[in-house]
Amino acid sequence: MLVIGIAGGSGSGKSTVVKAIKDRLKEDVVVIPQDAYYKDSSNLTDEQKRNQNFDHPDAIDWDLLCRQLAELKEGKTVQQPVYSYISCSRSKTETVKVTPADVIIIEGILIFTCKKLRDQMDIKLFVDADDDDRLMRVMARDIRERGKNVEWVIERYSRTVKPMYLQFIEPSKRYADIIIPQGGHNKVAINMIMNTVEKALRNARRNDQ
Numbered sequence: 001m002l003v004i005g006i007a008g009g010s011g012s013g014k015s016t017v018v019k020a021i022k023d024r025l026k027e028d029v030v031v032i033p034q035d036a037y038y039k040d041s042s043n044l045t046d047e048q049k050r051n052q053n054f055d056h057p058d059a060i061d062w063d064l065l066c067r068q069l070a071e072l073k074e075g076k077t078v079q080q081p082v083y084s085y086i087s088c089s090r091s092k093t094e095t096v097k098v099t100p101a102d103v104i105i106i107e108g109i110l111i112f113t114c115k116k117l118r119d120q121m122d123i124k125l126f127v128d129a130d131d132d133d134r135l136m137r138v139m140a141r142d143i144r145e146r147g148k149n150v151e152w153v154i155e156r157y158s159r160t161v162k163p164m165y166l167q168f169i170e171p172s173k174r175y176a177d178i179i180i181p182q183g184g185h186n187k188v189a190i191n192m193i194m195n196t197v198e199k200a201l202r203n204a205r206r207n208d209q
Helices: 014-024 046-050 062-073 131-145 150-175 187-208
Strands: 002-008 029-033 078-084 089-098 103-107 123-127 178-180
Touching: 002 014, 002 150, 002 187, 014 029, 014 103, 014 123, 014 187, 029 062, 062 078, 062 103, 123 150, 123 187, 131 150, 178 187
Parallel strands: 002 103, 002 123, 029 103, 123 178
Antiparallel strands: 078 089
């Protein structure tokens, strides 16, 4: 089993890198999104939810994420939580069944800020991109997938996304084994990463024998 961590700012192209790895590998791959592990905020008022800082490490239930990853590595099936950005709440009745796989990808903006989680990763990738490019992608995503408007996206970007990127996410780049410049469209970097991943997977299999 090989655990790959993929971090980077919002809109940097992490999903593109994840897709490239999944498309290239012939192995069984499971993706664990950090976003599924946001702490439940259903008890907050509408105003408090509006001011929710999704880009601070304290917003994530690291204990649950680390525990479920450890269980997957032990060959156990886990029930991944389901989180709604619309209601800022974690479902109390719905979960996603996740079974162990040859390759586990942990993807999220803050995953390198948690040492306990980092220590469970075999390969750590950081996807880098220009601020303007990331803002455009964040704007398109939040309007299309999260029911937000342009004013809300720009206000949130200025208030939390950019400051938290500078304070927590960008500094976590130092933990990466490989940094991918120009976001997820850097084909040369993707090919180099895939060579590294495939070699590491072969070594992991030899060690398991």
